[in-house]
Amino acid sequence: MRLKKVMLVFRKDWLEISRNWQVILPIVILPFIFSVLLPILVSMVPGSTGTSPENLEEITRNLPSQVKNKLVGMTNQQIMFYITTLYLFAPFFIIIPIMAPSAIASDSFAGEKERRTIEALLATPISDTEMFLGKTLVSFIPTMTVTIASFITYSAIVNLYSTTMFKWKPLLPNLTWLTMIFLLSPTVALASIGLTVMVSAKVKGVREAQQISAVLLIPIIILVIIQASGAVFIGPSMITALTGIFAAIDFLVIYLGVKMFRREEILSKLA
Amino acid sequence: MSVIEVTGLTKKFGSLVAVDHLDFEVWRGEVFGLLGPNGAGKTTTIRMLACLISPSEGSARVNGQDIVEEPLKVRETVGILTENPCLYERLTAYENLDFFAEAYGVTDPLEKRERIRELFDFFGLWERRNEKVASFSRGMKQKLAIARALVHRPPILFLDEPTAGLDPESSKEIRDLIERLSRKEKCTILLCTHRLEDAEKLANRVMIINKGRNIATGSPEQLSERITGQPVVEVKLVKLNRKVLNAVKNLSQALKVESFKDKILITVENPKSATPEIVKGIVYAGGEILTVKTLRPSLEEAYLKLVKGESS
Numbered sequence: 001m002r003l004k005k006v007m008l009v010f011r012k013d014w015l016e017i018s019r020n021w022q023v024i025l026p027i028v029i030l031p032f033i034f035s036v037l038l039p040i041l042v043s044m045v046p047g048s049t050g051t052s053p054e055n056l057e058e059i060t061r062n063l064p065s066q067v068k069n070k071l072v073g074m075t076n077q078q079i080m081f082y083i084t085t086l087y088l089f090a091p092f093f094i095i096i097p098i099m100a101p102s103a104i105a106s107d108s109f110a111g112e113k114e115r116r117t118i119e120a121l122l123a124t125p126i127s128d129t130e131m132f133l134g135k136t137l138v139s140f141i142p143t144m145t146v147t148i149a150s151f152i153t154y155s156a157i158v159n160l161y162s163t164t165m166f167k168w169k170p171l172l173p174n175l176t177w178l179t180m181i182f183l184l185s186p187t188v189a190l191a192s193i194g195l196t197v198m199v200s201a202k203v204k205g206v207r208e209a210q211q212i213s214a215v216l217l218i219p220i221i222i223l224v225i226i227q228a229s230g231a232v233f234i235g236p237s238m239i240t241a242l243t244g245i246f247a248a249i250d251f252l253v254i255y256l257g258v259k260m261f262r263r264e265e266i267l268s269k270l271a
Numbered sequence: 272m273s274v275i276e277v278t279g280l281t282k283k284f285g286s287l288v289a290v291d292h293l294d295f296e297v298w299r300g301e302v303f304g305l306l307g308p309n310g311a312g313k314t315t316t317i318r319m320l321a322c323l324i325s326p327s328e329g330s331a332r333v334n335g336q337d338i339v340e341e342p343l344k345v346r347e348t349v350g351i352l353t354e355n356p357c358l359y360e361r362l363t364a365y366e367n368l369d370f371f372a373e374a375y376g377v378t379d380p381l382e383k384r385e386r387i388r389e390l391f392d393f394f395g396l397w398e399r400r401n402e403k404v405a406s407f408s409r410g411m412k413q414k415l416a417i418a419r420a421l422v423h424r425p426p427i428l429f430l431d432e433p434t435a436g437l438d439p440e441s442s443k444e445i446r447d448l449i450e451r452l453s454r455k456e457k458c459t460i461l462l463c464t465h466r467l468e469d470a471e472k473l474a475n476r477v478m479i480i481n482k483g484r485n486i487a488t489g490s491p492e493q494l495s496e497r498i499t500g501q502p503v504v505e506v507k508l509v510k511l512n513r514k515v516l517n518a519v520k521n522l523s524q525a526l527k528v529e530s531f532k533d534k535i536l537i538t539v540e541n542p543k544s545a546t547p548e549i550v551k552g553i554v555y556a557g558g559e560i561l562t563v564k565t566l567r568p569s570l571e572e573a574y575l576k577l578v579k580g581e582s583s
Contacts, residue, residue: 004373004378005374008370008373008374011370012359012362012370015361015362015366016359016361016362019361020361115360116355116357117357117358117359118357119323119353119354119355119357120351120353120357120358120371120416120419121357121374122323123321123322123323123346123349123351123353124346124371124374124375125343125344125346125347125374125375125376126374127343263323263324264323264324264325267318267323267324268284
């Protein structure tokens, strides 16, 4: 495998994508909602989370003792802000690396088929592995960039409000968030992108690829619901375990993606 | 010396046999035409030779490399103009060539810049190099796509329907460019077309294929003569009489003589040497000539006969 060729595919695709607002917007909008609008909403109207004192009690009951200890002495408003911004919203930042690259990854091969540019690309002496990795990378790098940027923005906004609410004590970053953003997010992103690129190579059009890859969101949405209900606490150890699982999935996806990459099959699916 | 050797090349898509045991050779420096109606198997043949799809049976060597064993090496040595221009419309013309140059291994910045400049100059696109391809006309896109196929100086060029979808003026321009190109770049060209004009004007040799099978191979002239017969000299007179007709029939080079009103049609082997003899004979016999012209059987007639014959 020649890294230069991988980067060549990446550069070409990025140049194209950066000039296509239909693909760029989904990468930007979702992280903006999660990182800017959500913390502002929670901070401005603490009661708007819709959580009653009874529900609050139920959520805090399921929290591990080390978190419960941190809540001692806090007002209800502080507890709500603390739990919502640090724990309930955390899984949303796992949705970003899944949803943000969906448009780019779906477009990777299916878009080239729709625009009828794929044949010339397949005719080049770029190997299957180089092409697959190049197409994966063009979704992965922007995704991780917006995920990290969203995390920084979110942390800044949360800390801004926490200065008044918690007397200058910044809440983020903490170990849970750091492991989630820098360990779990890349592995989740890679698995989701790899699978979507694989689907994109197999189907005829971008819409088909997007619909199939949307199914990938279901397990993560279940995770978000579980976390939001307070049934499970996602802490650093769970994140590390999930990272291990997703890393194994990543290897499998990349291996299968390259193995199942068939130029002939791609050509036969020209719209 | 052959640079493309094809032996028993076959491609099946389920029960459909798209290419059926093709055998042919393309010699270094020649323009070899693959001529046939739509769906004859021309594009499938080119795709197999460019290692885009694999053959079901048979083998082929392109520039000495086996298409199944060494697909990457084959791709490095060929340039391909696909049926569609396959250009990135959001990129500029320069960005398109720049990407493909690197993809084909032209990585030295100076060499790459010079080659791109040379191609833009040749195709008359230098002034439009920084414009997005989306704003180009179909003819300009086709020129750019040919330039892309040539960017790495391939010794072998596959051109799949280079004039398809173009207006007559653009078609002629592309044909002239290919003609100049084959002389300037000195590369072997495998031209795939359903346009007889393209094959007749550009190809040294032509293979007519239908339903994936080779029907006939030869130079356009050879095929025309073989299928539709020898050339005919047509002489139009002020008035045709028996004396003139007998004089023509007695000429040594006249193989067959037919007359219609004041016109004589003389089948000959070599019109160049026969025409002066015919004119002299008619004038000596007292005939007054209005016009003389040579009627050559066209490739079109040969093609239609062959393809119709196959279909029936």
